[in-house]
Amino acid sequence: MKRILVSALTLAALVSAPAGAQTQESAGIQINQKTDAERIEFLLSVADAYFAEKEYESAVSAYERILEIDPNHQQSRYVIGHVYIEAKQYQKAEKLLSELVEDFPEDFKLKNNLAWLYATAEDPAVRDGHKAIALAQEAMAIDPYDHHVWSTLAEAYYVTGQYEKAYRAITHMASVATTHGQGVTQEQVDAYNEQIRKCKRAWDTQKMIEGTDDESEK
Template structure:
């Protein structure tokens, strides 16, 4: 049931990118408590406002800054302070406006560019955020020093990390992380980000090595256990992935992304515990289409094709041209012996994606049940361009040619079937042997 497709959608839906710029706090003014001592030209009202900022007294700071800006509307430092105060109070539109005004007053303000970039990232405005963060990396951080410059590079790298949503640029993110590492030593978060970027670039061995480095230092790291589990799931190494996820769940038992991973590995191993776990996830996130897909898949595996198809039909009502949903729906219809309806679902899927091998497999099987051997052969011919043959397809080839009275082709494919079946299909093997006795005798 296309578990890899379901997994990808599920993890994209639930997994939050660790250490995303969207999770970072706004950057504070540079040493505001020392402002008066370092610069005697700073107005007393601004010194008082920054002293309130140090105490996290946002109400007082806001009052003093508003009063000061009423007569000093282009003071870059005061505008940044006002943005910082608004940012900390989650008044994001006001904060954005103050940061932009600070940049207009002083285009070389490292702190204003950085803080605006982080705020825009939190709002999901990736392109605008990237512009501001990139600008920050070109500016002098002043008394903030190399550590804050490195912070800007790391924020940019995390923004460019493709992550679960697939957006971004792993190559650029890797370069940006390297720039940060030129300024400050590598941290555990850097190693985890490097692992994430390696995985996004298809470098699974490098990703695994990085995750294992973190686990060597901290075996309880949830991010490393989950990340390594994801690599192993992609390789279909489900038992080891299960161990890692169980270890992470001990730390965060209610984490939805971890539970989604756990459900994935259980379902992949046909573990009966998968169904109640996915049902629980679905109850917690009833509107999440990825979890609904997972539940529909697990229900189908458990034999509840009616319950499974009810979910697939609800999903198709919203996404009628989703090929994966159409194929899954068609497979449920096959199980319910509704072969004409299944044929219609598979046919629509192939019209949307002519290279979908699963849809062609479905057409071949449905056509065999509807006694359309020529269509079976056509579907199998197209399917063979994308997937290797196996016992099931060999048997369909053989019986279709047999029905069309092509003896030589039927004999060839019956032998292919018997050579590959290995005793796993006793009824079909008996039928193949009986037909071979007849066909070879009449040659």
């Protein structure tokens, strides 16, 4: 946490300084102002540190400052969409990710992120399960072996009440992650297992209410 506090103080100084400021002389004291490239590099490290500590609002501020310096900074444009979702700034996330999907239609990760937003947004004005399904399927068509996409598709089916499809998608995700997944963390494993349990409970309940036998599972 100490790293975050130090970074926050320096970030405040960077935000107040004009972009592109050069070395100045004042009362015989030399003040070294960072170049734009140096400022961006530093702000990236600050944003990463905030994100790691789940300080999403502060991470957003750092990334937005980078985009003020360089509106076309590719890394920040990509990452801030995900950070907006975590910070629950859904309208900003939708606008940015929609623009990126239009600019880079073959990037399945962008489509997956936008699909995840539509599937999980707590704001009912943004949540749209059917849009999430369509985007997740488009992402899956580009890369059918990415487990994130199958997780997103399962969540999209879940929020639209298609519990059998949700359960089948999430169990297939587990198979894909086992075969093709790399660098899956324990935190992700726990989240996926909870998603599997959630989808199975919903499908089991639906079958019980509808009086469906277990033949459909075979």
